[in-house]
Amino acid sequence: MERAKWILAGLLVLVAVGAVQTPLRAEAPESTATPKELVATYRTLADTILGANKTESNLVASILSTTYHHAEATLAMVHASLKARKPAKAELEKLAALVAQLGNEGDAAVGGVRKRLVEGGHHHNAAEEHQGTYDEGFVIVTRSAKKVFLEAAGNIGKMTESPKAAALDAEWQKVKTQYTELMTAR
């Protein structure tokens, strides 16, 4: 990611330099200021870089939102099964997996993309990673939130033998609270 940014930046700089090269050669510059065309190009590039970060944040929020609503729907299915006294193991495990995905900011495939970004040197929350607030490459889900989600996921997964609606709701409440907190904070 960082490499791509620098390549893009390099190209833009080359274009800009090309645009100002003739007058620079034709007459000696009277000012030591960076040519305004270069500054303007850099400003545009900054917009792109910052925009990409914002887009990344929005995309991850969408992944979380999709996962959360999928989980919510699955929870309703579990409740329906429980109410009908039908087996709910498959739905419960699906719910556990979805809640775990909230904690992991996506499934393993998303994790693969995140790893690629980290490999390229891109850390969305570099300073916070250093402080231990975020895991490497994570964008929205803090380490403490991750723990909450994963603990809830494990507890939900363990309910498959004798699921109780009240216990399930208690776990879901933890998920909901944590999710809402994260999404409100961004």
Place this chain on the structure above:
Amino acid sequence: MRLSSVRAGMALGMAVLAFLSLSCGGGKPDRHQQNAAAHPSAAVRHHFQFVDVAQEAGITRLLLAGRPGKDHLLDSAGAGVAWLDFDRDGWIDAYLVNGWKLSGKRVIEKGRNALYRNRGDGTFEDVTDRSHTGGEGRWGSGVAVADYDGDGWPDLFVTSFGANVLYRNRGDGTFENVAVRAGVESPGWNTGAAFFDADGDGDLDLYVAAYIDCTLEEVLKAQPTLAWRGVDKVALGPFGLPGAPDHFFVADGKGHFREATQEAGLKDEALAFGFGVRAADLDSDGDPDLYVANDSDPNYLYRNEGGGKFREVGLWSGAALSANAAAQAGMGITLGDANGDGFPDLFVTNFAEDYSTLYRGDGKGFFQDISEESGVAGITFQPMSWGTVLADFDCDGDEDLAIANGHIYPQVDRHPELGNHYAQRSLLLENTGGGHFADATDEAGPGFLPARVSRGLAAGDYDNDGDLDLLISNLDASPTLLRNDSVRSGACLTVNLEVAPGSGTVLGTRVSITLGKRTLMRDVSSGESYLSAHDPRLHFGLGDAKVLDRLEVRWPDGTRTVRTSVPVQPILTIRK
């Protein structure tokens, strides 16, 4: 039981001291009293005694490991070791995987793997040439042992940086590489491997983990470019390098395999940096699940859903991350019953300055990181850990932990202020009961004193004296063979499982022994630890039990062999 004269002398001495202790104390000495008598200056845990006998035993093959500066991670990854009884003479033999030696961008020497035949007198004979098991010039990585073709002879699967090698045991002391014919070459940086009957059809399928996607050219050109802790440049990775996908091969029962990674649900979506692999029934449903230790990525737990299909449940089963919800640098794995509850637990070794993780299993496929409360976290925090085994070294009825250590950056030694070293001592942790561990390394004898850069570790009773010895590979050095001369706290039992050729496998068989209210559990696997394979026989420490109240063998096909009121004996062979 067979003892060398020195060991016999020691045993006699111990017996005399124990007798004296009995006479003076007027009662039965416990193991600590016995031990204190044997070693007057000893504290309570002084009953372990391991001695490195590799040189006198003749196991001397040097493990080549890239360049001295370890410019690429391949230089420092090392290789596995295995115990197997390739000639079925009742004495386990040793197999050592080897790497290459580099100088700058040049290959100086392609190391040869080594097969050492156990003579049965405490020494080994190098039969590599005769057996044709030298490794085909590959940069070797890991090893798994299994009778993949069901002919009754154990075969060797050697993973490589390059194409894998499958040595089929011809049964006449020689092997042939059939990897191409079998369809398991799978070139890449392959690491851990496990044979197991994934689909319950009676033949052995194969999972192969892979680490980094890189070429030999990239390895040769590598320079230490990663600024490490702001003090030195070290080898880059694994972050910064692309992960390589793991592979799963399904067997057709005729000696051929077909890649079925995706259809089995085993696709390595995260391209995680895979190392150790262990197949075992982790949820007690009778079929084998799969656990993969990933370096810097969440570990995988693939639950067997039946019919050869798997589902990755690591994150919500509790076995993927640490208690802090952090991915660790998984290297090696061992499975055992650390807390004696009859259910399999997992222990995963990790990077330096991060603890190795003990996951307590509930027998239903859920795990909890209990490293802190078990005492393991503090003991394992400083070193960088690789090969490992949960095993009862003193036969007191609970499983202890052995861990092979060694850093990956030789540059560490240039910075003593960091408080770590390239060469590190292996660790021995004693299970003090209920899954609590204490560091017994200092009292484990001269074999645990030297610091080495260790990697692979395999436990096996090479001298057939009933207790487990340790074979450990060391970078740029010859291996260590730690003979276990410990004072025993009880009887040892070796269970040898056999199936008739062509009638299934013993891999995945679980043996449970009930002693009063306690249940001891072991299972048979093709390998674990770090890229290594232990003695295929199952070893139990029985403490002061005189009778096995119940012994149950659950074979991979679900059938059971049950015996009750079995008198304690050193070796028990059970045929299906």
